[in-house]
Amino acid sequence: MARLEIKSVSKTFGAARPADGLSLAVEPGEIVAVFGPSGSGKTVLLRMIAGMFEPDDGDILVGGRSVIGAPPERRGIGMAFQNFALFPHMTARDNIASGLRAKGGSDVAGRVAAISRLLKIEHVLGHAPRELSNGQKQRTALARALVGNPDVLLLDDPLRNVDAKLRYEMRLELPNLLRRGAAAVLYVTQDYREAMAIADRIAVLIDGRLAQVATPADIYAQPASVAVARLFGDPTINLAEVTPVAEHGALSAVIAGAKMRLGAGDGAAPGPCWLGVRPEDLAISSVSGEDAIPARILAITPMHEKAVLLLRLSDGTEWLAALPPDAPLGAADDAVFVRFAPEAAMLFDRATGLRIGPSHRLKAA
Amino acid sequence: MEHSSLAGRIFRGAALTLILLFFMFPIVWIFLMSFQTNEQILRIPPRILFEPTLSNYEALISGQLRTAAGNLQISFMRNLFNSVVLSSAAVLLALLLGVPAAYAFARFKFKLGETIAFTLLSFRFAPPLLVLLPLSLYYQELGLNDTYFGIVWVYQLIALPLILWIVRGYFEDISPDIEHAYRLAGHSWREAFTHIAVPLAGPGIAAAGLLSFIFCWNNFVFALILASADKQPVTVGALAFVTASGIQYGQIAAAIVLSVTPTLLLALYAQRYLVEGLSLGAVKG
Numbered sequence: 001m002a003r004l005e006i007k008s009v010s011k012t013f014g015a016a017r018p019a020d021g022l023s024l025a026v027e028p029g030e031i032v033a034v035f036g037p038s039g040s041g042k043t044v045l046l047r048m049i050a051g052m053f054e055p056d057d058g059d060i061l062v063g064g065r066s067v068i069g070a071p072p073e074r075r076g077i078g079m080a081f082q083n084f085a086l087f088p089h090m091t092a093r094d095n096i097a098s099g100l101r102a103k104g105g106s107d108v109a110g111r112v113a114a115i116s117r118l119l120k121i122e123h124v125l126g127h128a129p130r131e132l133s134n135g136q137k138q139r140t141a142l143a144r145a146l147v148g149n150p151d152v153l154l155l156d157d158p159l160r161n162v163d164a165k166l167r168y169e170m171r172l173e174l175p176n177l178l179r180r181g182a183a184a185v186l187y188v189t190q191d192y193r194e195a196m197a198i199a200d201r202i203a204v205l206i207d208g209r210l211a212q213v214a215t216p217a218d219i220y221a222q223p224a225s226v227a228v229a230r231l232f233g234d235p236t237i238n239l240a241e242v243t244p245v246a247e248h249g250a251l252s253a254v255i256a257g258a259k260m261r262l263g264a265g266d267g268a269a270p271g272p273c274w275l276g277v278r279p280e281d282l283a284i285s286s287v288s289g290e291d292a293i294p295a296r297i298l299a300i301t302p303m304h305e306k307a308v309l310l311l312r313l314s315d316g317t318e319w320l321a322a323l324p325p326d327a328p329l330g331a332a333d334d335a336v337f338v339r340f341a342p343e344a345a346m347l348f349d350r351a352t353g354l355r356i357g358p359s360h361r362l363k364a365a
Numbered sequence: 366m367e368h369s370s371l372a373g374r375i376f377r378g379a380a381l382t383l384i385l386l387f388f389m390f391p392i393v394w395i396f397l398m399s400f401q402t403n404e405q406i407l408r409i410p411p412r413i414l415f416e417p418t419l420s421n422y423e424a425l426i427s428g429q430l431r432t433a434a435g436n437l438q439i440s441f442m443r444n445l446f447n448s449v450v451l452s453s454a455a456v457l458l459a460l461l462l463g464v465p466a467a468y469a470f471a472r473f474k475f476k477l478g479e480t481i482a483f484t485l486l487s488f489r490f491a492p493p494l495l496v497l498l499p500l501s502l503y504y505q506e507l508g509l510n511d512t513y514f515g516i517v518w519v520y521q522l523i524a525l526p527l528i529l530w531i532v533r534g535y536f537e538d539i540s541p542d543i544e545h546a547y548r549l550a551g552h553s554w555r556e557a558f559t560h561i562a563v564p565l566a567g568p569g570i571a572a573a574g575l576l577s578f579i580f581c582w583n584n585f586v587f588a589l590i591l592a593s594a595d596k597q598p599v600t601v602g603a604l605a606f607v608t609a610s611g612i613q614y615g616q617i618a619a620a621i622v623l624s625v626t627p628t629l630l631l632a633l634y635a636q637r638y639l640v641e642g643l644s645l646g647a648v649k650g
Contacts, residue, residue, distance in 0.1 A: 047545075050545065050549060051548075052545055071548070071553070071554070072545065072548040072549050073548050073549065073550075073551045073552055073553060075549075077549055078549065079545070079546065079549050081542045081545075081546060083540060083542055085540060085542035085543045085545065085546040086543070086546075087543060087546070087547065087561060088543070088565065089564050089565060098547065098550045098552075099549075099550030099551050102550055102551035102552050102556075103551050141546075144546070144550070148550070148551070
């Protein structure tokens, strides 16, 4: 039971700065997903915690004690690697048991058997890593990280190299597995769905800085910046350059000639903005109106649980709409009118990219 | 095999036989020569069928070289023993120094690292004769002339760069994550080195050790200059077969057979390790 605390940690490699004043705390039993595009410094952060290299600046504490300068074997950390990193010359059993043996723990065989049963790899314990399927390798690597009940668990994109079916299964299993030992868990992933499925909180890492740390629901509904908003959601958020105007205490903006009411902001005109609307918040109809953006359907992609429409607004901007598959869609090249609820619109400052004002959408959260 | 038509198999068999004959012939011929007397060898035309004699081996083992001009004392067995001692000691020392150094060069970036590694390699570029004169002067000064240690030391010029550069490549091929995982499991870096890095680089270490053993074994000029008779290896000792009354081909052939044997045995033994482990699926894929 130990809290993991990262205090304004920085690291520079030549011209790259993969960690720039990172601060984050993970409570025991909590799963925090570190999510960001590739090259944003996720793996570097994990490796600094694991002690593979030291930060230039800042402090890392496990259970209140600084681990800076401590060798990896004394940090009380378990880690699962993206490439599994199994010991190729040992059987799966010896791979899992290596940590227990090093610490001189008792009942090594029993504990290995217990974790293997949990991860359903009992039948392959006698195999060498090269005889295992990717899924079994990944489970062996997880078992090896979990078996010692470490204070801190680091998972470096563990589902990256397994097939889609297994990834789904593991997304369901992992949260329970990871919470079992009440470790503070940092889970690195490049897949926003995985982050939302597994984590209690998501830390969005962009260019070595934490853009936002919040629950999955908050991040989706109230992204801190344009960059965060674009990372979450498939299809990605629609954006338009607008300069909102305030009238009678309400904001509105002109998009492709149509004057749209906006729910965001505090009523005062904020200057040049990015307007963001999620594709699933768009409604399509054939009825024109003052509150509707004229558009043309360029293409329709049915995706079973939804249909994605590529639209060209009358000013040439291309937007995506995600609609329920049973909604009246029209056909390609149809002229349609696009509407969205005022509270669905998010405003981001054009200069800083930061979101403006509270969203009414999820004010309670 | 996918395409093993009869014609294809016959062709492959014939080609293999041809290649085998080409490469094995000198060795077989020398093997046969070692059981013949000088007169039988020099007969024209040479014959495949002859009455074998062990006199060449007897002469080598007893140290009595019978020539037309009388008996000569040779110390071939002593030379053979020297070769074994010198080459083994040189390779062991080079492994002891070279494997950790190779690991350091593979894993850590440090100041002048590449320069040092390249300097060590450059010892292989220099013709031995270039360094021998100053070396023998230094050796005389230091009292290393004509000592086993002195020769083992100079053999490091041959063995160390070879081991360093071959083994370094093998270490670089091991994903550092495997070692990180082992350390996070609670092992010191020393344990990670001995339990992960060295076993996984095993085939490379075996190959480098074998190669440098052969190079040390075949070295001639260092021992010729820096050692006197009782420390000289077979390569130098073989000069004794060129006598005033002619060249003793039979004994030379027997000597070759005897001196090739240790290397051959070592190669056969190390072969297992060369192949084993090359197919280990260390990381994914």
